[in-house]
Amino acid sequence: MTQSAAPDIAAGRLRPDEIAANFEDIKPPLDGKRALIESSRCYFCHDAPCIEACPTSIDIPNFIRMINTGNTLGAAEKILEANILGGMCARVCPTEILCEDKCVRNTSEDKPVNIGMLQRYAVDHLMEQGRHPFTRAAPTNMRVAVVGGGPAGLSCAHRLATLGHNVTIFDARNKLGGLNEYGIATYKTVNNFAQAEVDFVLAIGGISMKTGQMLGRDITLDELRRDFDAVFLGLGLSGVNALGLDGEEQLSGVVDAVSYIADLRQATDKGSLKVGRKVVVIGGGNTAIDIAVQSRKLGAEDVTLVYRRAPENMSATWHEQEFAQINGVKIKHWARPVRLIGQNGAVREVEFERTLLDDRGRLVGTGETFSILCDQVFKAIGQRFVNDPVNGKARESIDLIDGKIAVNEEMKTSLANVWAGGDCVASGTDLTVQGVEDGKVAAHAIDRYLRGAN
Amino acid sequence: MADLRSSFLGIKSPNPFWLASAPPTDKEYNVVRAFKAGWGGVVWKTLGEDPPIVNVSSRYGALHSADQRMIGFNNIELITDRPLDVNLREIKQVKRDWPDRAVVVSLMVPCTEQAWKAILPRVEETGADAVELNFGCPHGMSERGMGSAVGQVPEYVGMVAKWCKQHTRMPVIVKLTPNITDVRKPARAAKEGGADAVSLINTINSITSIDLDIMAPTPTVDGKGTHGGYCGPAVKPIAMHMVADIARDPETYGLPISAIGGIANWRDAAEFISLSAGTVQVCTAAMHYGFKIVDDMISGLKNWMDSKGYATIEDFRGKAVPNVTDWQYLNINYKSIARIDQDKCIKCGLCHIACEDTSHQAIAKMKDNGTRRYQVIDGECVGCNLCAHVCPVPECISMVSVDTGRSYLNWTQDPRNPMRKAAE
């Protein structure tokens, strides 16, 4: 039942104005009046449950009250003192499973205070004024190397600089920001916000950056540990999981979603990306949802996302699944890919086997199969930590748990002067906001270490 | 179905809802719209001597609640700025076209017998049902010896009421100013002067806000502001106290009252009527939402009366008056404590922090394996009510009475009262 024609993968499926409209801000910001109305819905709870649900513990009732009194700058400062990437978090946090999920307004009316949008309102207001609200403590003359300029690294660097230390950020890429710059869905962070935020973070002073510097290639951990007083690793996850199917590497049209998204994020003309007419996405997380929706927005006609377990097992939240469906993505559950079928070196079809849980709760195939015709297949079945740059040739290797860096509650690794945080550590929840918190916690631990060592 | 018809000083209206003397009743156009919408009566915007006064711009200030609704309203407008003739002609026309509605004319002229004697026959000629003497406006007119400048001196109130009774056969209503320490004094004076009724309250002296950019009060007139008259929902508690004071004062007991001040819905109206008001007057709520709010006032009051078995307004008018008393007669042995309905509680913690930080440390904050729980400590609760007021969930915290086993005892009888008169 193979398709005969050549695969239909093409750029420019939609008109430029359609592309532009498709990649606009999905949640347009609140204006002043809406912010006032929404902020008045907050009860100013005592010991507020929403604060507990924010990984960075932003004092939510306090900042919302400040918006309501017209003290928007104060609100922004309150947010940023807990979370220096409060602007990005406001755009990308799955608030439906974090702060807003715990808002007491859910109990009686199923409609939480829109914390994320209020947070964005306040931080955007401050950033538009082009000022940096914090000042640095007296210089300590201590030097800290931060490897990886994603959310974890930026947060750590900023807090260290605030505390008076000098920081150098090393990053393999050309731009800082990590997945804020290369991963987050385009319509969540429009107008080059990620770079504006990097500039905002660096405006504290005391942070120098070395981009295009890759740990394991241009620098080694041993050198950093020797040349700096402490090291923070915020490396993220640079490996992608493979399907483990024949033809995965050879057939054209089988694409790694994360790198495709990176290209999409960097492209000034989104319409220049080539996308299939019929697309299959395999996976169940953020990446799967984002690539499925973005292919639709690029003009793919038919996008089917296939996940091997139940809707509630997907790491993409119910809200994100709904968002994909609203955008015309078909989601199929309980099926796993078993065969890639190609023709003339290009993928044309994916065969899936239906799955279920056996009586011991393990995922098993039922033997029943079906296949989906396609022009393009996106793999989005998770990323993994690449250990080599860290442990490859090091004198002393770092402990790992489940393939990621092991840390204690202070984000300290098994090595004497090395801390780590964000997606690359074992405790990671793979959220931007968690990276920010990890970086902040680590910065304080490093500060205590440096001052104690004095 | 409850009957809302009202007869106040013999003035009939299909319901007790009148529009107070203010912009909504400034001219025929507005009043006709109000009658079409269903209002029972109007007190025409205050008339004065010609030439008409001149107003400034701007004129209004406001206090907003967090959700941007006006809860307090202030104005620096004066009485009508239209010629007397024009007003009288329109009043006559309206009364002729709407004979079943109450049309009362508000007046304010200089404090001389001649001035009142001159204007009263001209009003009478319109066929209006009554006059209301505006002794209330606290701004502008008072600087000219009128309005609250008269209302604040009981002897003047009595004197003018007397002149009016002498020079007209229309019923005379005296509108009282709240800008006075004891409102019973002008009310007594009005009664002694022969007034048929009092209406209250007029507006309260106020400055609603300062514009911090230009450092001037609002409303601002070319960089300067002045105090104005305050009204709207925020003044209702003050108005209620004043109405109750007159209702239970032995010297004015039974004097008809038309209540005014912060009335915005049927419930506000019912409360004032329970304090013996015969009619209620509305200004701010109409200026905020338009005349249509009378729909809810009519249907809400009817439905509530039906639910209570009251057939007419008279059935519940004044019913709350006997329960308004002085502090010293409250039962000191009565005890109530707060009860939290745990099923309704949304765990906002506001009751706890209010009681903990500012009151009696009587609400415990607990965590049953991760779940918040707020619980009243009965022994510590003094029944102050603070928690019930700060709780955002309706009927979540209630005050329940506790049987103390002790019978009624008031402060005059209490052995702990050092000033207690020895028992006879």
Ligand SMILES: Cc1cc2nc3c(=O)[nH]c(=O)nc-3n(C[C@H](O)[C@H](O)[C@H](O)COP(=O)(O)OP(=O)(O)OC[C@H]3O[C@@H](n4cnc5c(N)ncnc54)[C@H](O)[C@@H]3O)c2cc1C
């Ligand atoms: C497609 C996609 C969509 C997502 N959407 C959301 C979302 O909507 N909301 C949300 O909360 N989270 C989302 N996430 C997750 C979120 O982006 C990450 O949790 C977060 O970025 C982790 O931050 P980090 O600093 O640990 O790592 P990263 O952001 O991955 O940053 C790591 C940095 O380290 C650098 N680096 C890596 N290896 C080396 C090396 N050897 N030498 C030097 N530098 C190196 C990289 O260049 C990069 O700049 C998404 C992730 C993906 C992939």
Ligand SMILES: Cc1cc2nc3c(=O)[nH]c(=O)nc-3n(C[C@H](O)[C@H](O)[C@H](O)COP(=O)(O)O)c2cc1C
């Ligand atoms: C703009 C404005 C103008 C008013 N003008 C008069 C007036 O001319 N004569 C008068 O007796 N009361 C006047 N009042 C007072 C109202 O009649 C009424 O007593 C007061 O507003 C309280 O009622 P409320 O809370 O329903 O507004 C005025 C009030 C406002 C807001």
Ligand code: SF4
């Ligand atoms: S950082 Fe994210 S989780 Fe925390 S309050 Fe802001 S939007 Fe909510």
Ligand code: SF4
């Ligand atoms: S839980 Fe909701 S209402 Fe309470 S403080 Fe947080 S945002 Fe405000």
Ligand code: SF4
């Ligand atoms: S104020 Fe009301 S809702 Fe909030 S915790 Fe107390 S009882 Fe519960």
